[in-house]
Amino acid sequence: MAEAESTRQMIDVPEEALTPREIRLERAAVVLRWGAIVNGVLVGLLLVAGLLGGLRVFPDLFTNLQGLLLGRAVLAGDASLAVVIFLTLVDISLLLVLMVGVLAREIWTLPAIWLVAAVNGLAAALLGFLPALITIAAAAGCWVVIMRDMSAFRVNPVMLKELRGRMRGVRAFIVLTIYLGLMSAFTILLYLVFTTSTIQATGSSAVGAIGRVLFGGLVGIELLLIIFIAPAFTAGAITGERERQTYDLLRTTLLASPSFVIGKLESALGFILLLLFSAIPLQSIAFLFGGVTELELVLSFVILAVTAVTLGTVGIFFSAITPRTLSASVRSYTVALAVTFGIPIILSFPLFNAFVSAASGFGSGVSSSPLVETIFIYLGLILVSLNPVATSLVSQQLLAEKQAIGLWTVTLTSDGSTIPLVSPWISFSVFYLVIATILIVLAVREMRKVEA
Amino acid sequence: MSLIIETRDLVKRYGKFTAVNELSLEVPAGSIYGFVGPNGAGKTTTMRMLTTLTRPTAGQAWVAGHSVTEEPRAVRRAIGYMPDEFGVYDDMRVWEYLDFFAACYDIPENERKRLIDDLLELVDLTHRREDMVDKLSRGMKQRLSLARTLAHDPLVLILDEPASGLDPRARVEIRELLVELAKMGKTIFFSSHILADVAEICTHIGIVEAGEMVIQGSMDDMRAQLTPHREIIVTVRDQETAERVKSLVALMADVLDVLILEPKAGRSRVQINFAGDDDGVAAINQKLSAEGILVMGFTEETKDLESMFMRVTKGIVT
Numbered sequence: 001m002a003e004a005e006s007t008r009q010m011i012d013v014p015e016e017a018l019t020p021r022e023i024r025l026e027r028a029a030v031v032l033r034w035g036a037i038v039n040g041v042l043v044g045l046l047l048v049a050g051l052l053g054g055l056r057v058f059p060d061l062f063t064n065l066q067g068l069l070l071g072r073a074v075l076a077g078d079a080s081l082a083v084v085i086f087l088t089l090v091d092i093s094l095l096l097v098l099m100v101g102v103l104a105r106e107i108w109t110l111p112a113i114w115l116v117a118a119v120n121g122l123a124a125a126l127l128g129f130l131p132a133l134i135t136i137a138a139a140a141g142c143w144v145v146i147m148r149d150m151s152a153f154r155v156n157p158v159m160l161k162e163l164r165g166r167m168r169g170v171r172a173f174i175v176l177t178i179y180l181g182l183m184s185a186f187t188i189l190l191y192l193v194f195t196t197s198t199i200q201a202t203g204s205s206a207v208g209a210i211g212r213v214l215f216g217g218l219v220g221i222e223l224l225l226i227i228f229i230a231p232a233f234t235a236g237a238i239t240g241e242r243e244r245q246t247y248d249l250l251r252t253t254l255l256a257s258p259s260f261v262i263g264k265l266e267s268a269l270g271f272i273l274l275l276l277f278s279a280i281p282l283q284s285i286a287f288l289f290g291g292v293t294e295l296e297l298v299l300s301f302v303i304l305a306v307t308a309v310t311l312g313t314v315g316i317f318f319s320a321i322t323p324r325t326l327s328a329s330v331r332s333y334t335v336a337l338a339v340t341f342g343i344p345i346i347l348s349f350p351l352f353n354a355f356v357s358a359a360s361g362f363g364s365g366v367s368s369s370p371l372v373e374t375i376f377i378y379l380g381l382i383l384v385s386l387n388p389v390a391t392s393l394v395s396q397q398l399l400a401e402k403q404a405i406g407l408w409t410v411t412l413t414s415d416g417s418t419i420p421l422v423s424p425w426i427s428f429s430v431f432y433l434v435i436a437t438i439l440i441v442l443a444v445r446e447m448r449k450v451e452a
Numbered sequence: 453m454s455l456i457i458e459t460r461d462l463v464k465r466y467g468k469f470t471a472v473n474e475l476s477l478e479v480p481a482g483s484i485y486g487f488v489g490p491n492g493a494g495k496t497t498t499m500r501m502l503t504t505l506t507r508p509t510a511g512q513a514w515v516a517g518h519s520v521t522e523e524p525r526a527v528r529r530a531i532g533y534m535p536d537e538f539g540v541y542d543d544m545r546v547w548e549y550l551d552f553f554a555a556c557y558d559i560p561e562n563e564r565k566r567l568i569d570d571l572l573e574l575v576d577l578t579h580r581r582e583d584m585v586d587k588l589s590r591g592m593k594q595r596l597s598l599a600r601t602l603a604h605d606p607l608v609l610i611l612d613e614p615a616s617g618l619d620p621r622a623r624v625e626i627r628e629l630l631v632e633l634a635k636m637g638k639t640i641f642f643s644s645h646i647l648a649d650v651a652e653i654c655t656h657i658g659i660v661e662a663g664e665m666v667i668q669g670s671m672d673d674m675r676a677q678l679t680p681h682r683e684i685i686v687t688v689r690d691q692e693t694a695e696r697v698k699s700l701v702a703l704m705a706d707v708l709d710v711l712i713l714e715p716k717a718g719r720s721r722v723q724i725n726f727a728g729d730d731d732g733v734a735a736i737n738q739k740l741s742a743e744g745i746l747v748m749g750f751t752e753e754t755k756d757l758e759s760m761f762m763r764v765t766k767g768i769v770t
Contacts, residue, residue, distance in 0.1 A: 019525075157555030165543035246539030252503050252528050253556035254604075450524075451506045 021152050028145040029099045035138025036095040039088050042131055046085050053081070069130045082420035083407055084131065086427065087123060091116075091135040093433040100440055102142065104262040107153045110146075113139050157255070158263025163270055172271075179275055183221065183282050190217045208291030215286035216396075219300045222279060223388060226272060226308045227340050231332035233268035234315030237261070238447065239325040257447040261320075261440055265312050272308045276301065295405060299395055303425055307388045310432040311336050313439040320443040343387040370415045377410055377419065385427040395425040456481040456608055456639045457502060462511035464497050464663075471497040473663040474511065479641050479656065481607075483670075484634050486650030487643040489660035495643040496536060498660070499612050502641075503533045516607050532601025536612040538593045544585045546577060550600060557604035571599040575629060591622025598629060602638075609633065611642035615649050627653055684724040684733065685713075686740070687749030694720035700743060706732050719748060 046065075053061040066080040094116050101109035117139040120132035146152070166172060194213050238260075241247040250260065283300075286292045314335050318328040384390040398404040406426060409418040457479035464472040472494040479485045489495050500506040502515055504524035513520045516530035541549065550568045559567060572578045575595040580588065588596065594614060601609055614630070615623045630640055631653055644650050650657060651671075658668035667674065688694050691712075698710045706728030713721040726732065733752065740747050 151560070154555075154561070157552055160555070161541070161544070161548070161552040164548055165541065168543050244539055244541065245535065245537045246541060248500075248503075248505055248535055249533070249539050249553075249600075250556065251505060252531065252533040253553060254525065254528055254558055255556040450504070451500075 021149055024145055024149055025102055025105065025152060028102045028142045031141040031145060032095050032099040032102065032138050035135055035141075036092045036099070038134050038138075039092045039095065039131065042134070043085055043088050043092070046081060046088070050081050050085070070127055079407060079409060079420035082422060083127075084129070086406075086422045086430070087129055088131050089430045090426070091120065091131070093430050093437070095135060095138060096437040097433065098139070098142070100258065100262065100437060102146065104156065104256070104258040105153050106259075106262060106266075107155055110150070110153055113143055156259055156263040156266060158260050159266040159270070160263075162264065162267030166267065166271055176275070176278060179225075180278060180282070183218065183279055186221055187214055187218060187282055187285065190214055207289045211286040211289030211291035214289065215283060215292045215296070215300075218279065218283050218286075219304070219392065220389075222276060222304055223307065223340075223392070225275065226304060227311065227336050228333075229272060229275075230268065230308045230311035231315040231336050232329065233271065234264060234312045235319050235329040235332045236325040237264035237268075237316050238319040238443075239322060239328050240319075242323070243325060257444045258440075260447065261316055261443050264316060265309075265440070268312050268315075269305075269308055272312075273305070276304055276308075293399070296396060296399060299399070299405075299425055300392060302429060303388055303392050303395070306429045306432045310436045310439075311339075313436040313443070317439040317443045320446040339387060340389060343383065344390060370412050370417060373412050374419050377421070381421055381424060381427060384424045385431050388428065391424040391428040395423050398423050454481050455479060457485075457513075457515050457641055459498075459502070459513040460511055462498065462501060462513055463509045464494070464501060464506065465509045471663055472501070472508075475660065475663065475665050477513075477658060477665070478668065479608075479639060481639055482634070482637065483656045484630060484640045484654050485642070485656045485658065486654035487641060487658050487660065488645065488647060488650050489643075490645055493645075493660045494663040495645075495660060496612055497663075499533075499610055499641075499643060502527075503531060503610055504528060529604070530607045532604070532606040532609045534597050534601050534609070534611045534614060536616065538590075538597055540586050540593070542584075542586050545581075546572070546583055546585055546588070546596060547581050549585050549596065550603060553600045554603045559604065567603065571602055574602070574632075575599045576625075589622070591618050591625060594618060594622065594626060595629065598626070598633075602633075606638070608639045608641060611640065613644060614642050615644060615646065623649065682726045682728075682733065683753040684726055684736065685749070685751050685753060686722045686724065686747060687751075688720050688722065689746060689748065691715065691720045693745060694722050696743075697722045697740065697745060700739065700745075701736060704732075704736065704739065707736075 049061060049065060053065075062081060065084075069084045070080040098109060098113060098116060101112060117136050120129075120135045120139075123129040124132040124136075190213060191210065194210055198209065236243075238247065241250060280297075283297060311332070315328070315332040318331040318335075319325070322328040322331065384394050398408055402408050404423055407420060407422055409420050411418050455478050457477060459475055459477040462472055462475045462477070463470070475494070475498060477487075477498070487495055487498070497506065501508050502513055502520060504520050504527050507521060515527045518526040518530065520527050541552075544552070547568050550571055551564055554564045554567055555561075569578070572581055575598055577592060577595060577599070580592065585593070585596065598609075598611075598614070601611070611630075615626050618626065627649065630642070634640055634653075634655075654671055656668070656670050657674055659666040686697055688697060694712050698712060701707055701722075701724055702710045706726060707724060708727055709725040711723045711725075713723055715721070724736065726736070728735075737747070737750055740750075
């Protein structure tokens with residue numbers, strides 16, 4: 001039986017006629033998807049514009065574009081172009097998340113649609129961010145479509161079921177206690193080691209430094225925790241149901257595949273978020289010593305949450321395409337470890353050095369031509385954005401040294417001109433959320449297949 | 453009578469192995485249909501095709517008028533499916549189990565509580581409402597499973613071996629429950645390899661063997677079709693008397709065949725295959741006594757489903 005199951009062939013099935021409610025949801029999703037596509041086209045055009053502007057084909061291009069797209073921001077022309085591109089990318093990922101939410105009939109989608117529209121409205125009002133109108137239009141169009149059937153949106157039954165099981169009895173309480181106990185012990189250890197060594201070495205203790213070390217250590221531990229917990233929670237999402245022989249039961253119900261996938265993801269993330277939130281008081285100890293800003297706390301939280309979402313979807317994706325929980329776990333861990341520990345090894349190559357030295361203001365190692373230097377720096381940014389550890393470190397460094405939370409610039413050593421960059425946490429979040437959405441779509445597609 | 457499940461030349465192949473071969477099923481609405489066959493006859497595969505879990509290699513199948521290949525969701529709305537294995541979620545209470553599946557069937561939250569109470573009452577599990585699902589006995593799990601299949605008020609229940617692995621008492625309870633559900637207007641299509649389960653409650657029966665339908669129809673038709681004659685066994689003292697019985701009876705009306713059986717416990721037996729009615733049976737008895745033959749036993753064998761089954765599947769079972 002086990003053999004037969006693993007060699008079971010799966011095939012795509014033709015879509016059947018949808019119910020009026022499904023047609024409506026599908027239509028709403030299409031509106032959001034088109035919003036994302038139009039934004040994507042805009043990004044493509046802006047990149048071309050950036051290239052042309054950079055090559056001085058049209059001297060006034062940047063200024064004109066800034067006047068058009070980001071009229072109210074007080075920024076240089078090229079910098080504002082970068083801001084527009086990244087804001088648009090953020091909008092794309094938001095629209096994709098909303099699209100998945102609508103298809104899965106999640107109740108949080110309703111306020112989220114308003115929130116996305118409101119944030120974009122704010123960006124348009126404060127920065128004169130014109131492309132916000134695309135996203136606002138998509139959100140409004142989506143709202144008009146789903147307005148007629150609000151009862152389609154509900155609390156996800158799979159999430160409810162999973163959380164009921166997970167939080168039952170004393171187990172969750174014990175897990176949380178052990179987790180916090182270990183974290184506290186780690187904090188104390190870190191404090192003792194650091195104070196002893198610095199006091200011995202320098203004779204005095206730099207209070208701010210203690211705060212930074214404690215904070216960094218805790219975030220590092222949490223990241224490690226997420227890398228190990230997120231795939232573990234989700235790698236059994238579909239295979240586990242198969243092994244418990246409940247998968248067939250679910251498939252004969254009317255539960256849609258997106259709802260199933262999202263429900264599993266939500267329940268896993270719910271617990272991870274609980275762990276993260278419960279550790280915030282510990283992280284706050286760092287504030288007693290100073291040296292850490294609230295902004296860093298928020299940033300670290302965003303990076304951890306985004307990592308959890310993406311690694312969670314990695315687990316679900318492998319759970320959908322492999323027959324056994326064990327193999328799904330192995331593959332998820334392989335990807336998670338490769339992304340978190342493998343990429344830093346690649347980063348030690350020249351690309352990264354060029355980027356980091358640019359980021360830390362020591363001048364780039366590559367100084368042949370401005371174009372090559374620019375390409376290297378951007379590639380470096382992309383590579384850093386692939387990895388949560390590098391992202392955290394560089395983002396924090398930028399925050400500490402350049403007070404750059406979003407946008408920053410690099411002066412090229414070759415010709416002294418400046419190029420605009422964003423802080424890696426933004427590109428990291430956009431990149432990871434897009435990957436998460438793609439993986440969810442692939443997992444849903446895999447689930448819709450029927451045994452041939 | 454309208455058909456609620458219909459298949460036409462349904463075929464399912466796994467590589468070179470043919471699990472279901474040109475199977476044509478006809479399940480009338482409102483019937484209790486017993487789908488009988490030995491293990492490996494293709495019962496589960498057929499059910500998986502009817503429940504849209506597996507696509508047929510060839511042929512057509514409709515449930516409640518919807519094609520299983522083209523309108524799977526409409527089919528799912530119409531059926532309640534209970535697989536032969538009971539899928540257990542650990543860490544789940546009885547009511548939560550039902551609540552979850554009701555939610556999967558899109559039943560609004562404010563209606564679910566009443567529905568769960570009704571379902572638990574129907575399957576007599578109200579007192580176990582707060583218990584953990586995996587702590588229930590097998591019979592109770594099976595009843596809970598049945599309650600789950602009813603959550604969305606389906607037209608047809610497709611139950612795979614609902615009584616297998618149950619103790620006799622639990623088996624009776626399930627059987628009574630099925631009869632009750634049939635009274636509520638549900639069509640029940642269930643499989644079994646135990647004929648006794650089927651014989652008592654079914655209105656219709658289909659016997660499947662090596663992926664092929666051997667015979668199907670209503671129970672009354674089946675009995676008539678498979679037992680066109682009665683079998684009377686006359687027990688006499690010795691072989692000589694038996695010969696006399698044979699010669700006497702063979703000439704009588706409606707007697708198809710007379711056989712002398714092997715003597716048992718020192719007594720000779722004669723088997724009379726008789727196509728007549730009750731009066732005819734009495735006439736044979738009368739005739740024998742009138743001729744002065746000492747009849748030690750005169751019995752009419754009742755044909756049960758088991759022997760029907762043996763007869764029908766003779767030679768096919770491998």
